[in-house]
Amino acid sequence: MPDIAIEGFYLFLANIWVVPVGVAIGMFVGAMPGLTSSGTLAMLLPVLMVLPPEQGLILGVSIYAGAEMGNSFPSVMLNIPGTPGGAVTAFDGYPLMQKGLAARALGICIMSSTIGALIGGVAAITLAPLIAQVALGFGPAEICIVVLFGLTVIAQLSAGGLAKGLLAGFFGLLLATTGTDPTFGQFRGTFDIVYLFDKLPVIAVLVGLLGFSEVMVHAEKGLRSLLADDVKVPDTDVGIRGILTGFVDTLKRPIEVIRAGAIGLGIGAMPGAGASVATFVAYQQSIAFAPPERKKTYGKGAFEGLIAADVCNNAVVGGALVPLLTLAIPGSGSMAVLLVVMVYHGLYVGPRLFQFNGDIAYAVLWSQFAAAFFVLVIGTCIAFFAYRAALINLRIIIPVIAVFCLLGGFARNAYVFDMGLMLAFGCLGFIMKKHGYPVVAILLGVILGPILEANFMRAFRISFGEFDIFFQSTISWVLWSLFALTFVAPPLMRLAKRFIGGREGGAGR
Amino acid sequence: MNFTKEALGGLIVPLLAIGYAVFALWEQFTGDYMELTTDYTLYLAIPVLVLGGFLILHRLIPILGHLAVVRFFVPDHSKSGELSLEETAEAAASGPAARPGGWMRLAALVGFAFALVLALETVGYLIAFFVFAVLVLLAMGVRSVVTILAVSVATVLVVHFVFAGLIDMPLPESFLEEWLGGEE
Numbered sequence: 001m002p003d004i005a006i007e008g009f010y011l012f013l014a015n016i017w018v019v020p021v022g023v024a025i026g027m028f029v030g031a032m033p034g035l036t037s038s039g040t041l042a043m044l045l046p047v048l049m050v051l052p053p054e055q056g057l058i059l060g061v062s063i064y065a066g067a068e069m070g071n072s073f074p075s076v077m078l079n080i081p082g083t084p085g086g087a088v089t090a091f092d093g094y095p096l097m098q099k100g101l102a103a104r105a106l107g108i109c110i111m112s113s114t115i116g117a118l119i120g121g122v123a124a125i126t127l128a129p130l131i132a133q134v135a136l137g138f139g140p141a142e143i144c145i146v147v148l149f150g151l152t153v154i155a156q157l158s159a160g161g162l163a164k165g166l167l168a169g170f171f172g173l174l175l176a177t178t179g180t181d182p183t184f185g186q187f188r189g190t191f192d193i194v195y196l197f198d199k200l201p202v203i204a205v206l207v208g209l210l211g212f213s214e215v216m217v218h219a220e221k222g223l224r225s226l227l228a229d230d231v232k233v234p235d236t237d238v239g240i241r242g243i244l245t246g247f248v249d250t251l252k253r254p255i256e257v258i259r260a261g262a263i264g265l266g267i268g269a270m271p272g273a274g275a276s277v278a279t280f281v282a283y284q285q286s287i288a289f290a291p292p293e294r295k296k297t298y299g300k301g302a303f304e305g306l307i308a309a310d311v312c313n314n315a316v317v318g319g320a321l322v323p324l325l326t327l328a329i330p331g332s333g334s335m336a337v338l339l340v341v342m343v344y345h346g347l348y349v350g351p352r353l354f355q356f357n358g359d360i361a362y363a364v365l366w367s368q369f370a371a372a373f374f375v376l377v378i379g380t381c382i383a384f385f386a387y388r389a390a391l392i393n394l395r396i397i398i399p400v401i402a403v404f405c406l407l408g409g410f411a412r413n414a415y416v417f418d419m420g421l422m423l424a425f426g427c428l429g430f431i432m433k434k435h436g437y438p439v440v441a442i443l444l445g446v447i448l449g450p451i452l453e454a455n456f457m458r459a460f461r462i463s464f465g466e467f468d469i470f471f472q473s474t475i476s477w478v479l480w481s482l483f484a485l486t487f488v489a490p491p492l493m494r495l496a497k498r499f500i501g502g503r504e505g506g507a508g509r
Numbered sequence: 510m511n512f513t514k515e516a517l518g519g520l521i522v523p524l525l526a527i528g529y530a531v532f533a534l535w536e537q538f539t540g541d542y543m544e545l546t547t548d549y550t551l552y553l554a555i556p557v558l559v560l561g562g563f564l565i566l567h568r569l570i571p572i573l574g575h576l577a578v579v580r581f582f583v584p585d586h587s588k589s590g591e592l593s594l595e596e597t598a599e600a601a602a603s604g605p606a607a608r609p610g611g612w613m614r615l616a617a618l619v620g621f622a623f624a625l626v627l628a629l630e631t632v633g634y635l636i637a638f639f640v641f642a643v644l645v646l647l648a649m650g651v652r653s654v655v656t657i658l659a660v661s662v663a664t665v666l667v668v669h670f671v672f673a674g675l676i677d678m679p680l681p682e683s684f685l686e687e688w689l690g691g692e693e
Contacts, residue, residue: 046672046676046678047676050676160583160584161581161582161583161584162581162582162583163560163563163564163567163582163583164522164564164583166556166560167522167523167526167556167557167560167561167564168522168526170526170553170556170557170560171522171525171526171529171530171557173553174526174529174530174533174550174553174554174557175529177533177549177550177553181542181543181546183543183545183546184542184543184545184546186541186542186543186546188533188536188537188540188542188546188550189529189532189533189536215618216615216618216619219611219614219615219617219618219649220607220611220612220614220615221607221608221611222607222608222610222611222614222649222650223605223607223608226605227605393651395646395649395650395651396646396649396651396656396660398618398645398646398649399641399642399645399646399649399660399661399664400642400660400664402618402622402641402645403638403641403642403664403668406622406625406626407668407672407678407680410678410680411676411678414678414679416626416629416630416681419625419626419629420623420626423619423622423623423626426619427619428522428525430615431518431521431522432522434518435518435519435521435522437522453549456549457545457549460545491581
């Protein structure tokens with residue numbers, strides 16, 4: 001095991017130049033409201049696929065990490081988060097800016113993000129190989145349960161509720177059966193279209209659902225920028241001394257940092273819940289643990305709230321990597337893009353990744369430490385002007401992103417048909433977003449469909465067509481009980497919250 | 510609140526899902542398919558049919574939304590006044606209210622994009638992407654000639670040199686690309 005970790009470290013050193021590039025791109029993307037990290041990664045898919053697998057994956061993870069830092073700049077300076085994951089940063093960051101403490105707030109954001117990324121990195125590199133070891137014991141039946149488990153968790157966590165999430169997930173699984181039946185080699189669901197004989201082009205689906213639907217959202221709004229009308233562009237200068245004070249402020253509150261880091265890791269590892277949910281939970285927990293006299297300062301410029309939000313959204317990156325590398329279940333849209341890149345290069349996705357492509361897996365895990373370092377360095381360098389990315393005219397960006405999405409749909413097979421399919425799924429994604437259906441669920445269904453089908457058939461052949469195989473091993477019983485928990489836990493938690501909330505008198509947001 | 514439009518829009522996704530499930534089942538049960546294949550499709554189609562039917566009923570019969578059992582599956586945050594965390598985050602990141610004419614802009618974007626896909630093989634990627642960028646910018650309400658030309662030309666240059674050149678993507682070519690290629 002350690003051998004391969006060292007091998008991965010050398011592989012990472014050979015590709016270390018990718019990290020600053022990714023972090024810089026990510027910071028720009030994050031600082032620009034309207035560009036999300038998942039949408040950008042979907043747009044950049046042609047580039048990610050052309051690079052060797054380790055470079056593509058490291059670039060993707062670095063962009064994700066950079067974006068989770070970059071989204072703080074406009075949150076603090078202009079009260080508009082760069083991505084939904086930065087929404088909580090604005091609660092306390094913007095009031096600090098109004099008090100003239102912009103530099104200090106940005107310093108806190110930068111240092112918190114760095115530490116968050118470090119926590120995520122340490123946890124991912126220790127946990128991922130261990131979980132992969134356990135997951136190696138999974139047979140085909142267990143893998144089926146894990147896939148269903150992932151879809152249920154997404155459905156349960158999505159805003160539209162369980163029914164819509166599950167419908168989207170199963171619709172995705174059903175769509176994934178398009179093309180050649182892997183077991184018997186028959187065509188199905190192809191509508192006699194030659195371009196669908198292989199299978200539904202996952203990359204076109206992904207770019208449409210994540211990228212083009214986002215363009216459509218902005219086209220419908222048709223705004224020049226997402227700034228609220230009453231926000232003035234500040235001309236406060238951000239000095240290096242203030243930023244350094246912010247660094248110290250962060251380091252003085254280790255408990256805050258560790259709590260938010262743990263929350264970010266845990267929620268990041270859950271499929272479907274991304275940085276936006278994790279930061280809210282971290283913020284609420286930070287309030288819950290604060291001494292009574294500090295509670296009043298939240299929302300008016302509390303350093304603790306800012307730290308909680310920023311540590312958390314960067315720790316999410318490390319947390320989300322764990323299920324991706326060990327179980328091939330992506331924790332968010334961005335991770336789904338990385339999974340597609342892994343599949344494209346023919347890596348062994350799932351628990352066997354560490355056995356057969358362990359060097360690449362470790363290279364990605366090691367790269368997080370470099371990403372943390374560059375978040376600190378690049379973040380400090382661009383803190384003076386980064387928020388200005390939020391002032392770029394969104395209407396000009398729309399055709400550019402649309403062209404990138406079209407190219408992304410085209411990239412894999414070089415069929416013009418795939419571009420059209422990308423557009424169709426873009427429209428589907430847009431309608432789903434409007435009506436509260438989780439886009440990630442249908443995407444996960446399409447990506448994991450072939451894996452589910454292959455393992456389902458394998459399990460059935462082992463057991464000669466009996467359903468018993470899904471209940472035979474201890475692991476499968478543990479997984480089934482986790483599965484049941486996803487249905488039972490949320491209502492129980494809601495009850496518990498009502499109970500506690502009644503006692504504390506709504507100290508919430 | 511525009512009730513009918515909302516309700517009809519909410520039907521699109523379940524109807525699509527049910528339609529596809531019915532099509533898959535029909536194709537596989539009438540066609541010559543192995544039993545394992547049809548079984549697998551059936552296991553996936555049943556949840557789609559049940560959940561889709563449930564969601565359609567929920568949309569059509571508003572009273573259902575008051576039942577506690579139903580609310581477990583389809584929470585209605587507008588009634589309880591409490592937004593889920595995800596919705597709160599998205600509301601915070603969505604910015605000010607939209608400009609009017611959203612459907613026109615959407616139709617323009619999607620329409621031009623489909624037109625581009627249809628025309629791409631005939632006119633080649635340079636012309637197609639240039640015209641697409643110009644038309645979408647106009648549809649978005651950008652009126653400055655300099656901006657439109659600069660953005661469109663820059664987009665086409667990036668496509669030509671990075672995607673067709675560096676990444677070597679085999680984009681459909683026509684007379685313009687051949688003429689350019691001949692000169693190099």
